[in-house]
Amino acid sequence: MSQLKKEITLLSGIGQLSTTLLGTGLFMVPAIAAGIAGQFSLWAWIVLFVAICPIALTFAQLGKRFPSAGGTAYFVRKAFNSKLEKSVAWLFLSVIPVGVPAAIALAAGFLQQLLPSGLNSSIFAQILTVALLIGVNLAGAKSSGRLQTVIALAIFALIAAFWWQGDFSSNDLILPELTTESILPIGLALGVMFWCFVGIEAFAHMGEEFKNPQRDFPIAIIIGCFVAGATYWVCSVIILKMQAYGTPMFDSGSIPWVANQLFGAEFKTLISIIGFAACFASVNLYTQSLSRMLWAQAREYSPNSSLARLSIRGVPANATLAVGAVVLVSCIIGELSGLDLEFFLKLANGIFVLIYLLAMLAAYKLLTGISRHLAVVSLVLCTAVFICLGWSMLYAVSVFALLNLPWQKWRAVKASNNV
Template sequence: MSQQLKKEITLISGIGQLSTTLMGTGLFMIPAIAAGIADRMTLWAWLFLFIAVCPIALTFAGLGKRYPNAGGTAYFVRMAFNPRLERSVAWLFISVIPVGIPAAITMAGGFLQQLLPSPLNTSLWAQSITLCLLVLVNLSGSKTSGRLQSLIALSIFSLVAALLWKGQIAPQDFTMPPLTSTSLWPVASALGVMFWCFVGIEAFAHMGEEFKRPGRDFPLAILLGCLIAGLTYWACSVVILKFGAYGTPEFDVTSIPWLSDHLFGTQVSALITLVGFCACFASLNLYLQSFSRMLWAQTKQSRPQSRIARLSARGIPANATLLIAAVIYLLILLGEFARLDLSLFLKLANSVFVFIYLLAMLSAWKLLHGMARYLAGIALILCVLVFFCLGWSAMYALIIFIVLGFFPGRRTDPLQQHAT
């Protein structure tokens, strides 16, 4: 049986995977939350955010082009520094599972629950079905997954385009408000929340090895995926600002469904709910893929004869996928019965993502040369600034990185105890 991942991802499917992952849960809540913080100054915040993300995206593109590997950022760190730091990053990435994935599945389940018949329309059933669908799509292969996410991307773009058309958005709605010194703090506060919208590039880095032409298509997929997602967020924010669909906790998660009901009527509510579920599903799908490939890559390196290091006949790390899905389901049960605070989980997950970006940029500073190295330096400074802006939640990422990554002992590979 081949121990190499299949190269099935094309440029189009890669763009679809990344753009839907970046939008995911964020499109249905972040624009309204940001508007509640900065009002119309949110338009400036989106512009600043996209400018800041450009060097980060370009640096990830440069790393993926030169070092396509299922290990993602952990592999970049290994190439730049040493295997011990690689294990630290692997632990760091895995630490997102208990804080980020159950929260995201809860959001997806919230949409699916509205579509399920009784008695399946409960939170636990909806989350369970969501996880089962994720496993089935992942086990079907990257090619099938890419096609599905491209269709989801088209449905999201169609929804936003319909909102622009039905909302009669005119050129004056895109007018930027005057930028003053007093507006800088609200813009900065909004940026701290909006960075979530471009979380996903680090997960996409794990897919570089599966591109048919990684040298050309992987960098283009990152750049075009970020551009498409950024424009979609911008357009969605314009509609939300025009109709005032922000400013209360209820609008934080229901702004898009409310706008759809307001503009199209309640008869399309089921369709909008389905699009919302698909958007969340797309984001989760890439993360499950990236987690399984990172675990497979780490185990293959440390214990190549273990079952986790094997690939299925389809060239999929099936055992790694099933193991991670089992862990996620246990966490879903814990969250369902303990009623844990999802907003706290999202803040902790955000600290991990930003720190992973920071480590990737630091690796790029050492690995890349010429203009790409200077671009990585700019991206590194931006990531450091964002990381400090996270406040106390940044401690979660630091503790995981230092304590678990450098824990003394004979073996420190993440999840290695499961790899037998």
């Protein structure tokens, strides 16, 4: 078996993308953004959503015309060359040490509260989370899609319950008046908030597994982004009114705190279950996309290797196990070193924004007509967000520069000198 199974429907695709975009972000980014920009974070969400629309539409066109498990790396190869494709593939993998440990630590924080005493340590909860990720991924994209659709519905129900119980009204939706002083905090907040819409590039790796990618893939991206954007904005309104921001505790605990204030301590277990499920869903798609990217690279450049094989379920099992092993090691290192969520978010965002930039460059070369003009707008917007990242873009730039050094040429020269 050399082809992935086409099992993803439109509904499961929307569920997968929306839960991935919400996932870990919903439980930390609205509070962090509010701590940076206060009430002006509501404007920042609108700016971000407007900016992400053309980017999402461009990814939708790329995925529709070039469905592949290689995702952005494949788009870049089609537009440019295989050397740049490999650089993008490894750039995507480089998010594991900075992005995945923070996400899994947040998910494990919720799981830890559900484990019995004696087993409720942070490191055990993270190991168990990684084991569950591998298990769900080995079950196939169809099972994963159904699970994430259920999780998406649970998240929407939670936010709706907050709104109803908190007695919110249309007056709470009024935006603050923009001033010249608000531009800087809005820009700084955007540097963190972009995390909430990373996942589109990971979703691009799933295009090959849609039953009807030409029709359903672009619709899933557009609806998934809209649903996630609306949910983030409403959640931010709730956090701002409840003043659940401004301290390190709220950066990862604002949602549980709001639930405790509105429903009491007896709601804690349910919040822990939903919180773990949402964070798990987000990391799950990344585990899927990383394994499929690794499989796609092996299929292209080393077709006889174990990483290029598929299981009887049509899943890149060996690639999934390899990614799971790297994630586990990264989590252990992250736990021993201590995690600062905002710091790791900014480093990971640098990687993702650079990948988006490269995808938009590929789109400009591959697409035609209105889609090409949209790619130009997206390229400008990605550049603006990259600038907003400030110092944290250095990690992405450094990794990408190292990947593009002439390593093969140097090895050839060294080999010829040794002859």
